[in-house]
Amino acid sequence: MALLDVRNLRVRFETHHGVVRAVDGVSFSLEEGETLGLVGESGSGKSVTNLSLMGLVPQPPGVVEADALTLEGRSILEMSDEELRRVRGNEVSMIFQDPMTSLNPLLTIGRQLTEVLEVHERVTRREARRRAAKGLDDVGIPEPEKRLDQYPHELSGGMRQRVMIAMGLLCSPKVLLADEPTTALDVTIQAQILELMKSLQESHGTAIVLVTHDLGVVAGMSDRVNVMYAGKLVETASAEALFESPRHPYTAGLLGSVPRLTGDTGAALDSIPGSPPDLAALPGGCAFRPRCGQAIDRCASEVPPLHVLGSSSSPRRTACFEHARLGGAAAQGGDA
Amino acid sequence: MAPTDIEGSSRWALDEAEAKRLQKEARQFKGESLWTDARRRLRRNRTASFAMWFLVMFGGTSVLAPLLPLPSPKALSLRDDAAPPEWPWAEPAPLPKPPAKGTAATKATRNLWNNGWRHRTTLVVDAADTAALERAASWAADLTGRAPVVEVHAAGSGGLEGYLSVPMLRDDVPRVDYAELSDGGSVNTWDVAASEGRDAFSVISLSLIDAEGESFDPALVSAAQADVRGRRLRVLLSRATSVEGRAAWLVEAELRNGLAHPVDVILVGGRIVSEGPGLTDAARSGEQSARARLSEGIEHADLGRRAAASLAAAPIDGVRYAGTSYEDGYWPFTGLVGALDDLLIEARIAIFGSWQTGNWMGTDSKGRDLMSRIVWGSRTSILVALIASACSLLIGVLYGAFSGFVGGRVDNLMMRIVDILYSIPFIFVVIFLITMVQGLAEARPDLEIDRELVFFLVIGAIYWLTMARVVRGQVLSLKNTEFIEAARVMGASTLRILLTHVVPNVLSIVIVYLTLTIPAIMLFEAFLSFLGLGVEPPKVSWGLLAVDGTQVINPIKSYWWLVVFPALAMGSTLLALNVLGDGLRDALDPKMRGRS
Ligand SMILES: Nc1ncnc2c1ncn2[C@@H]1O[C@H](COP(=O)(O)OP(=O)(O)O)[C@@H](O)[C@H]1O
Ligand SMILES: [Mg+2]
Numbered sequence: 001m002a003l004l005d006v007r008n009l010r011v012r013f014e015t016h017h018g019v020v021r022a023v024d025g026v027s028f029s030l031e032e033g034e035t036l037g038l039v040g041e042s043g044s045g046k047s048v049t050n051l052s053l054m055g056l057v058p059q060p061p062g063v064v065e066a067d068a069l070t071l072e073g074r075s076i077l078e079m080s081d082e083e084l085r086r087v088r089g090n091e092v093s094m095i096f097q098d099p100m101t102s103l104n105p106l107l108t109i110g111r112q113l114t115e116v117l118e119v120h121e122r123v124t125r126r127e128a129r130r131r132a133a134k135g136l137d138d139v140g141i142p143e144p145e146k147r148l149d150q151y152p153h154e155l156s157g158g159m160r161q162r163v164m165i166a167m168g169l170l171c172s173p174k175v176l177l178a179d180e181p182t183t184a185l186d187v188t189i190q191a192q193i194l195e196l197m198k199s200l201q202e203s204h205g206t207a208i209v210l211v212t213h214d215l216g217v218v219a220g221m222s223d224r225v226n227v228m229y230a231g232k233l234v235e236t237a238s239a240e241a242l243f244e245s246p247r248h249p250y251t252a253g254l255l256g257s258v259p260r261l262t263g264d265t266g267a268a269l270d271s272i273p274g275s276p277p278d279l280a281a282l283p284g285g286c287a288f289r290p291r292c293g294q295a296i297d298r299c300a301s302e303v304p305p306l307h308v309l310g311s312s313s314s315p316r317r318t319a320c321f322e323h324a325r326l327g328g329a330a331a332q333g334g335d336a
Numbered sequence: 337m338a339p340t341d342i343e344g345s346s347r348w349a350l351d352e353a354e355a356k357r358l359q360k361e362a363r364q365f366k367g368e369s370l371w372t373d374a375r376r377r378l379r380r381n382r383t384a385s386f387a388m389w390f391l392v393m394f395g396g397t398s399v400l401a402p403l404l405p406l407p408s409p410k411a412l413s414l415r416d417d418a419a420p421p422e423w424p425w426a427e428p429a430p431l432p433k434p435p436a437k438g439t440a441a442t443k444a445t446r447n448l449w450n451n452g453w454r455h456r457t458t459l460v461v462d463a464a465d466t467a468a469l470e471r472a473a474s475w476a477a478d479l480t481g482r483a484p485v486v487e488v489h490a491a492g493s494g495g496l497e498g499y500l501s502v503p504m505l506r507d508d509v510p511r512v513d514y515a516e517l518s519d520g521g522s523v524n525t526w527d528v529a530a531s532e533g534r535d536a537f538s539v540i541s542l543s544l545i546d547a548e549g550e551s552f553d554p555a556l557v558s559a560a561q562a563d564v565r566g567r568r569l570r571v572l573l574s575r576a577t578s579v580e581g582r583a584a585w586l587v588e589a590e591l592r593n594g595l596a597h598p599v600d601v602i603l604v605g606g607r608i609v610s611e612g613p614g615l616t617d618a619a620r621s622g623e624q625s626a627r628a629r630l631s632e633g634i635e636h637a638d639l640g641r642r643a644a645a646s647l648a649a650a651p652i653d654g655v656r657y658a659g660t661s662y663e664d665g666y667w668p669f670t671g672l673v674g675a676l677d678d679l680l681i682e683a684r685i686a687i688f689g690s691w692q693t694g695n696w697m698g699t700d701s702k703g704r705d706l707m708s709r710i711v712w713g714s715r716t717s718i719l720v721a722l723i724a725s726a727c728s729l730l731i732g733v734l735y736g737a738f739s740g741f742v743g744g745r746v747d748n749l750m751m752r753i754v755d756i757l758y759s760i761p762f763i764f765v766v767i768f769l770i771t772m773v774q775g776l777a778e779a780r781p782d783l784e785i786d787r788e789l790v791f792f793l794v795i796g797a798i799y800w801l802t803m804a805r806v807v808r809g810q811v812l813s814l815k816n817t818e819f820i821e822a823a824r825v826m827g828a829s830t831l832r833i834l835l836t837h838v839v840p841n842v843l844s845i846v847i848v849y850l851t852l853t854i855p856a857i858m859l860f861e862a863f864l865s866f867l868g869l870g871v872e873p874p875k876v877s878w879g880l881l882a883v884d885g886t887q888v889i890n891p892i893k894s895y896w897w898l899v900v901f902p903a904l905a906m907g908s909t910l911l912a913l914n915v916l917g918d919g920l921r922d923a924l925d926p927k928m929r930g931r932s
Contacts, residue, residue, distance in 0.1 A: 087827070089827035102821070104841070115836065120827060
């Protein structure tokens with residue numbers, strides 16, 4: 001049984017400006033110890049997907065529906081508030097994009113770390129403190145005992161993100177949702193943090209959902225990658241396969257817009273023309289069609305489903321008529 | 337046995353090591369608390385800690401007011417003018433010059449009879465029996481070392497009654513004349529004798545009894561004539577206190593303005609002598625409360641007891657001891673505070689005896705000691721500030737935090753309620769409420785409604801509104817910060833988030849806002865008291881003192897002390913509050929850690 005199973009997740013926000021379908025029919029599953037990348041432009045519903053995994057989509061205005069949304073077979077949608085609270089931070093935890101604002105400025109690091117343990121486990125204060133110090137040590141913070149008595153503003157951004165990661169892992173959760181954990185950090189720190197997450201994942205066996213819009217981050221970290229566009233999954237593949245041969249034009253566009261050190265440095269980046277659609281007023285058919293260079297007539301009238309492509313050993317799906325045909329042909333060719 | 341011993345001792349040794357570690361850990365934990373940190377930071381902030389000590393001192397002075405050797409804050413004296421401050425080492429100021437006849441005499445009368453004599457020992461004699469009167473007077477003089485005031489009243493039975501009263505001050509030794517009033521009743525004139533070479537002056541008092549010996553018709557307002565010591569006095573009689581809903585001074589002013597012919601004396605109901613001393617059973621038996629003793633000065637208070645005892649031991653023919661009446665020098669508190677105050681007064685008597693400070697800050701126009709009034713007035717002001725800020729803290733912060741945090745429809749509803757309350761013109765509500773309460777208290781004295789308490793609560797009920805708004809706004813912006821979201825993601829309950837994350841983060845705003853609220857409350861209290869809706873004279877608050885001060889500002893004679901001292905007291909307290917608030921805000925901000 002998959003650790004986390006998401007089938008046909010739909011989240012909509014009923015706002016004054018109309019219904020925003022932030023997540024529309026997303027399905028994936030997460031195995032123990034796996035890292036799943038979730039990629040897409042801003043507003044494509046990555047954070048909302050994460051929040052619904054924690055039962056934290058604000059309701060109202062949000063409405064969350066799914067054929068299945070289970071953590072180890074237990075339905076998150078059917079959990080009571082109390083059960084949800086016990087899951088949060090304990091079995092599923094989350095780290096945020098901006099470490100500068102995700103720590104309470106008035107509480108010491110130690111206080112904030114021990115709070116997690118206080119909430120979830122019956123531990124004495126000094127046991128909590130010992131574990132908090134160990135947590136800090138694990139994420140590579142020097143002099144953890146001293147840090148415990150410091151306030152967030154006394155730490156650098158990278159340090160704070162380490163604290164956040166330590167906090168997220170304190171109760172040894174099974175799933176860590178990392179919502180753009182490195183976006184607010186500068187590049188060298190980014191690399192350190194990613195490195196840290198990777199090694200922690202290996203030692204703790206935690207499954208990670210890594211949300212990012214940075215394909216470089218995904219390439220280094222993820223086993224599998226889900227590409228989202230306008231609330232829908234448009235492509236899902238193993239990291240290597242995706243980078244080797246992107247099948248969806250949007251994925252290709254994303255890859256094309258990543259700066260590379262090799263090749264012609266003078267060449268302009270291929271950016272995707274146009275801008276992400278308004279989720280409250282999606283065009284019919286494929287949401288990417290207005291920005292797509294390979295659209296065919298069918299794209300305007302029908303929403304392309306996720307086609308299974310490739311071999312069963314590396315399952316791969318894409319939601320594009322063109323590439324389903326091409327990939328399908330390739331797959332057929334392979335079979336033949 | 338031995339193994340257990342060994343086990344026991346080793347366990348003990350372990351425990352000790354454990355205890356040491358625990359202690360060390362406890363010390364480490366100390367650094368963790370925001371509050372300990374804040375306290376340290378506050379202590380390092382010189383100005384703020386100075387302000388705090390100042391406030392603590394001021395608060396202590398106000399709480400311990402009964403312990404301090406201050407004159408009674410409501411005891412009037414025979415002065416006709418506010419006296420300037422005197423140096424502590426200076427001789428007590430002499431009695432003022434004799435007042436001009438007429439209105440000044442009225443004022444002196446009022447002072448003398450209503451409040452100036454805080455202690456009267458009354459002997460009743462048959463007025464026709466001049467010998468008895470003489471005997472009683474000389475007896476009283478021998479006993480007390482000063483001449484008694486002799487008053488003659490129409491007795492209830494139709495005859496005349498003489499009263500001998502021993503004045504409190506050595507200088508007030510009056511001679512009394514008595515004249516029949518054409519309308520019934522009598523006029524008394526005292527010459528306050530010049531015992532130490534000072535000018536004598538006359539004081540005129542009036543006893544209103546109509547021809548039938550009934551009390552004077554309250555509705556009647558008329559001018560009367562009386563011959564007193566060869567002088568024809570025009571006297572205006574009025575029972576103004578029974579003019580409902582009108583203050584006595586208002587009626588007096590109206591009468592004075594509306595009267596065609598000049599009057600020498602205006603006597604308004606409450607000042608009529610014939611109402612006589614209210615003798616309580618306790619006073620009759622010569623007992624007295626600590627409070628009464630204090631207001632009298634211990635020596636003087638003893639006079640009554642001595643008179644009673646002496647008269648009981650050696651009765652004088654035709655002289656009857658009627659009792660000793662005292663006036664409280666303080667406003668009584670009931671319950672716990674009252675009991676504490678009584679204890680403090682006992683302590684004061686034990687420590688200082690009858691010694692009390694002079695008028696170091698001068699007196700007001702009624703001769704009341706200003707320093708004493710400032711100290712006692714601070715009790716009212718501090719109390720009202722405390723109650724109102726407690727309301728504003730408790731209701732305002734909880735209401736605002738809840739509303740902001742829950743959000744949505746609940747927030748909307750709660751804030752509309754605040755809007756509605758805001759839109760009510762509160763001054764009218766306060767006036768209405770307090771008038772109602774006053775009416776109710778008069779109609780049903782058995783309910784024992786404390787008007788002041790109602791007044792305090794009304795003020796408290798207003799001042800939480802802004803606090804609720806401020807807190808809600810703050811919480812709204814906090815709610816969307818990532819650390820609140822992070823706490824939720826961590827699995828913290830709403831209550832925990834509110835208490836450990838939201839409330840501490842709004843605290844600095846709350847504290848700063850409170851230090852702004854307290855002055856506002858004090859001023860509001862002053863305003864209401866000025867309108868006659870708050871603290872009632874002779875009780876006093878800083879607000880009332882300030883009002884008194886501003887009323888005597890005039891270009892001819894400056895009563896600067898009436899302005900300067902109350903303003904200093906209030907100003908320095910408010911300044912200290914502001915400085916402390918500022919310091920607290922810094923202290924509660926961990927970003928200031930390490931800086932001083
Ligand atoms: N509380 C909310 N109310 C209304 N709309 C929301 C809310 N939260 C998110 N959305 C909408 O959902 C869409 C997806 O948002 P999000 O998941 O945050 O994107 P991203 O992929 O950048 O993380 C956005 O268009 C946003 O406007
Ligand atoms: Mg996002």
